[in-house]
Amino acid sequence: MPLATGRSLWRRLLGHKLFVTGIILFGIVLAMALFADLLATAAPEKMNVRARFRTPEWQFLLGTDNYGRDIWSRLTHGARLSLSIGFAVVLATGVAGTLIGLLAGYFKRLDGPLMRFMDALMAFPAILLAIAIASALGPSAINAVLALSAVYTPRTARIVRSTVLVVREMDYVQAAVASGARHGWIIWRHILPNSLAPLIVQLTFIFAYAVLAESILSFLGVGPPPPTPSWGNMIAEGQAYLREAPLIALFPGLAIALTAMGLNLLGDGLRDVLDPRLRVQHG
Helix, strand or coil: CCCCCHHHHHHHHHCCHHHHHHHHHHHHHHHHHHCHHHHCCCCCCCCCHHHCCCCCCCCCCCCECCCCCEHHHHHHHHHHHHHHHHHHHHHHHHHHHHHHHHHHHHCHHHHHHHHHHHHHHHCCCHHHHHHHHHHHHCCCHHHHHHHHHHHHHHHHHHHHHHHHHHHCCCHHHHHHHHCCCCHHHHHHHHHCHHHHHHHHHHHHHHHHHHHHHHHHHHHHCCCCCCCCCCHHHHHHHHHHHCCCCCHHHHHHHHHHHHHHHHHHHHHHHHHHHHCCCCCCCCC
């Protein structure tokens, strides 16, 4: 499906309630990440044992954790880390998944081997495979990106492949083939542009999955290691103090939920607008 012109596309998106709600929720988290240095009221790794377990006050907007670190400052910098990892996963998954999907969908001889390999990766539960890869590579942000990219690339590849299989049989593609056009030109000029809509929607959901999965990896100790502020390791550190200081785990949990909800609503809106078969009218 060719993408709509920019003006009409934005008009439909801005008229879609789910998309607008999602972009507002995600925009809040994105602003926290982009302006973390300005919003933070203290260094996120600075400890002050005399200020442990403080409740929210003017000096500590969301209170302090078991080391006396400012929760608000760690939350904002955790947003930067989580969104950076999510964006890196989307970028890596988008490039690798699109390339594999294009090759498998356009060249029939490559379809079987590539898709069987993708199916083998998808046979494992996503989060268990990510934990296994991250554990083997060691705890770090880069290794978390590699693990999550390996997990979500097959899903992107299958989405692109299914679209390419349809577009490949269109009359304008067959005409280009009959005219002797090169395969690379056909893929770049006709196949890829008409496969972008479902790809964009899929990558939006993968962004949400990556943020959630990174939090799980950090919670289990195979993500970015402490004292680097991460929503997952903030929850892990706070679980031992749920009775006396529940705010340590509550606020990063709310941030994860807000991010996932915003991205999923944004993806639902994109899907409704970009896919004519699913497009709905919103008042």
